[in-house]
Amino acid sequence: MNTRKNIFIDPLSACSLRLELAVNNHVLSTATGFLVNINSSNYLITNWHVLSGRNAENGMLLSSTGAVPDEVRIIYHSSRGLGNWIRISEKLYDSDGNARWLEHPMGNKIDVVALPVTINSEVSAYPLDLNLASVDMLAQPAMPVSIIGFPYGIATGVAFPIWKTGHIASDPDLNYDNLPVFLIDATTRGGMSGSPVILRLTGGYNTSNGNYIMAGGVSNKFLGIYAGRIHGDAEIGRVWRPYLIEEIIEKKFVSDT
Numbered sequence: 001m002n003t004r005k006n007i008f009i010d011p012l013s014a015c016s017l018r019l020e021l022a023v024n025n026h027v028l029s030t031a032t033g034f035l036v037n038i039n040s041s042n043y044l045i046t047n048w049h050v051l052s053g054r055n056a057e058n059g060m061l062l063s064s065t066g067a068v069p070d071e072v073r074i075i076y077h078s079s080r081g082l083g084n085w086i087r088i089s090e091k092l093y094d095s096d097g098n099a100r101w102l103e104h105p106m107g108n109k110i111d112v113v114a115l116p117v118t119i120n121s122e123v124s125a126y127p128l129d130l131n132l133a134s135v136d137m138l139a140q141p142a143m144p145v146s147i148i149g150f151p152y153g154i155a156t157g158v159a160f161p162i163w164k165t166g167h168i169a170s171d172p173d174l175n176y177d178n179l180p181v182f183l184i185d186a187t188t189r190g191g192m193s194g195s196p197v198i199l200r201l202t203g204g205y206n207t208s209n210g211n212y213i214m215a216g217g218v219s220n221k222f223l224g225i226y227a228g229r230i231h232g233d234a235e236i237g238r239v240w241r242p243y244l245i246e247e248i249i250e251k252k253f254v255s256d257t
Contacts, residue, residue, distance in 0.1 A: 009082060009160070012198060012220065014126035016148045016161035017076065019046065019194065021053065021069035022089075028053065028063050032149035032161070032194040032226075033074070035117070035127040038249050042125060043102070043114040044074065044090070045245055046194030047227045051092055051101050056111040056227075072115070075159040077124040085159050086122050090115060104248050109179070111227045112240045114248045128196055132222035133242035137213075138206040139172045139199050139223060145184055147226050147237075149195030161195075164188060168199075169236055172223070176230075180241040188226065188237050195226040197239045 019031040033046035049056045053068035061068065071089050078084035092115075094100055104110035119125045147164045154162055166186025170176060176183055184197065199221040204214045213219075224239040246254050 011126070012128075012148060012196070013160050013163075014077060014082070015128045016150070016195060017044070017074055018150045018153065018155055018159050018161070019050065019075075020073040020087075020153075021050065021071075022073060023067045023070045026067075027073075028065065028067060028069055030150060030153035030191045032192055033072075034194070034196050035119075035125055036114075036130055036245060037125075037127040038130075038246070042117050042119050042127065043245075043249060044072075044117050045112065045114055045128075045225060047225070048101075048103065048108045048111045048113045049228070050193050051113055051115065052099070052108070056108050074117070077126060079122055079124045082124070083157060088120075088123065090117055102248050102251075104244060105251060105253065110240065110244055110248075111238070112225050112244050112248065114245065128222065130222065130242065130245065132198075132220055135219070135221040136207045136209075137199060137201065137219060137221040138208055139168060139221065141168050141171055143168045143199060145186075145223060146198045146200055147184070147186055147188060147192055147195045148198060149192035149226065151189035151191050153191045164192065166237070176238070180244060181227075181238045182224070182241075183230070184226075184237050184239055185235060186237055187235050188229065192226055193228050197223045197226050199223050 015034045021029045031050040033044045073089050078086040101113040101115040148161045166184040169185040170183040172182045227238045
């Protein structure tokens with residue numbers, strides 16, 4: 001008699017991808033990213049500092065070896081079925097030495113990039129639904145959020161992410177440091193840069209116009225892209241706003257927020 005129970009995987013767990021940054025076939029660091037599909041093209045979303053190997057604020061090298069990555073290894077879901085994995089490497093520079101990733105019109109001042117990737121038949125892609133950013137769910141200070149990534153490269157079930165919990169630490173509609181960023185209070189660790197940040201509420205939620213929506217189960221809102229702490233000793237981290245993804249790919253400003 002087969003007593004094996006069905007296994008439930010949260011759909012958002014399938015979105016976060018473990019990344020390995022390497023140079024000359026040597027892994028320098030790990031990080032997190034996720035796919036989006038825009039205009040029928042696939043892009044890996046992560047931080048500028050992750051792919052460049054440099055601090056986005058001052059350009060300083062991040063690796064103690066003085067090396068910068070020349071490839072990113074992406075641990076994808078295999079087309080053989082959920083729970084199977086395939087590692088695919090993407091070069092970070094073209095034959096002329098130009099970075100392949102797309103930057104924001106403001107450059108690396110915005111610590112988010114989009115790397116064009118080709119999804120072949122060996123890969124099952126689970127892109128993050130950017131419509132989740134438009135859910136009219138009122139986000140407020142002290143609300144819990146989930147940062148879905150790979151602290152210290154740690155994963156479950158080979159390459160499923162860890163859901164770290166934090167709390168909104170600043171009014172989400174206000175920018176921090178004159179940039180399209182809000183802050184969260186969370187005990188995040190290295191390897192989580194590039195993680196999607198999700199507001200998840202159970203049983204209903206308030207909207208921006210004061211209505212209350214009754215909802216069964218859980219409701220999700222995509223709040224942005226995690227990019228590390230504002231200071232090494234502070235458990236306060238940056239979250240870049242979702243609309244920046246479209247601005248990067250479309251190469252134009254779509255919001256003045």
